Each structure stands twice: as C-alpha cells, then as structure tokens.
Amino acid sequence: MSALVLALIAGAVVGLALGALGGGGSILAVPALIYLLGFSPAAATTASLMIVTATAATALYAHGRAGNVRWKAGALFAAAGILPAATAGAAVSRLPQQALTAAFAAVAALAALRMLRPGGAGDPAEHVKRPARAAGAGAGLGALTGLLGVGGGFLAVPALVTVLGFEMQAAVGTSLLVISANSLASLVTRGSTTAGLDWAVIAPFVATAMLGAWDGKRLAAKVPGTVLQRVFGVVLLAVAALMLLDVLT
Numbered sequence: 001m002s003a004l005v006l007a008l009i010a011g012a013v014v015g016l017a018l019g020a021l022g023g024g025g026s027i028l029a030v031p032a033l034i035y036l037l038g039f040s041p042a043a044a045t046t047a048s049l050m051i052v053t054a055t056a057a058t059a060l061y062a063h064g065r066a067g068n069v070r071w072k073a074g075a076l077f078a079a080a081g082i083l084p085a086a087t088a089g090a091a092v093s094r095l096p097q098q099a100l101t102a103a104f105a106a107v108a109a110l111a112a113l114r115m116l117r118p119g120g121a122g123d124p125a126e127h128v129k130r131p132a133r134a135a136g137a138g139a140g141l142g143a144l145t146g147l148l149g150v151g152g153g154f155l156a157v158p159a160l161v162t163v164l165g166f167e168m169q170a171a172v173g174t175s176l177l178v179i180s181a182n183s184l185a186s187l188v189t190r191g192s193t194t195a196g197l198d199w200a201v202i203a204p205f206v207a208t209a210m211l212g213a214w215d216g217k218r219l220a221a222k223v224p225g226t227v228l229q230r231v232f233g234v235v236l237l238a239v240a241a242l243m244l245l246d247v248l249t
Helices: 003-021 025-036 041-065 071-094 097-116 131-148 153-162 168-188 199-222 225-248
Strands: none
Touching: 003 025, 003 041, 003 199, 003 225, 025 041, 025 097, 025 199, 025 225, 041 071, 041 097, 041 131, 041 168, 041 199, 071 131, 071 153, 071 168, 097 131, 097 153, 097 225, 131 153, 131 168, 153 168
C-alpha cells in the first residue's frame, strides 16, 4: 500500500477520534507516522503537532458553532500550558529517540486505561473548582503536548470535568481550544525538528484528519461517549503494547 493511501486512511481515523472524543487522535498519529510512514520519533511528534493543530482547530469550530465551548475558562486553562509546551518542545531534539518512543508508549497505555476504566472520564458529581488545580493541570498538559506531540485531550477532558465541573459535551469542546493553543505553542519552538519533513505525506494526512473531525462531531451526537471511549481504548492499548515491544526488542 502506498504512503499516500496510508496517510489518507490514518488521517481519517485521527480526525474521527479527535472530533468525537475531544482528544486521543494524536496518540494514533505518532505511531502511524513512525511505523506506517517511516518518520523518526522526533519528526513524528513534530508532524503530529501540525496535524493536531489543524484538526483540533477544525473540530473546535464545529463544537463552537454547537455551543459546546467555554471560551473564557478554556483560554485560562490553556494559558497555563503555553510556556511548558514551548519549553518541552524546544527540548525534544536533544532527547534519545528510544526514550521518546518509550515515554510515548507509556502515556498511550495510561490514556487507554483511563478510557477503559468505568467512569474513566470523570464523575461530574465529584468535581471541585480550584484555580490552583486547574493551573497545575493546564501546565502539565502543556508539557506533555510539547514533549510528545500529543494534544492531550485524553487528559484535558477529565480535568475539565473533575476540576472545573464541566458537563461532558462542554469538556470535549473546550478541550479542543486547549489542544490548539498548546500544540501551536510547542510548534513555535521545534524549528530543528521540522527540517526534512515529508510534506507529500503530511498534507494529505492533515486534509483527511480535518474532514474526519467533522464526521467525528456528528458521530459523537449519535453514539454514547462511553462506547466510543472503550472502543478507542482497546485500539490504543494494543498500539501502546506494540510500541513498548519495539523498544524492548
């Protein structure tokens, strides 16, 4: 199968997940870029940020039109993560490639387990509105985005539900604002890892991801969120296991 076809298929899946779940798509983008399209781990995380920025912005527009975005709270949450995202992004080129892959696999496994756990997205009845916790969660999310090239929606959505007390639809929509801001901040400091990227692969990947994000938004309105999360969690756990196996062998 040609690289173009693989990029188109992978992009559609990433966009679908991001539009439906408010996150998680980038965790599939990185392994797809490494194992299907031959990118190095550092280049894959940079390309993933480009894909996620464009796709999250598209999905954000769709959710914003539907009234699912809390703009003020989301902007404040995102602001806490911008500096950590930029700092971590600048450090990526200095880290061993195997370490990046192992760290990414561990985060993917954590995300999968959160999605598979009953009540994994958080219980709105147990939320606490604490500015310090919100700032800490935003900063941690930004660092994760900058280092591993993941949007972090799988952490942003539960944080917005449990820390700020958002309903699930508002958390999904608002997480896309956070993802867009953090991804863009990280990209600004990743100059050395953008050289030599294969735009003939990235461009179609981005295009189908953006289209998939619209379909994901429609899918989220028809299928229960818990079903979507568990299906995606199983796929993600398998991907994490394969990546860890690759690092260890």
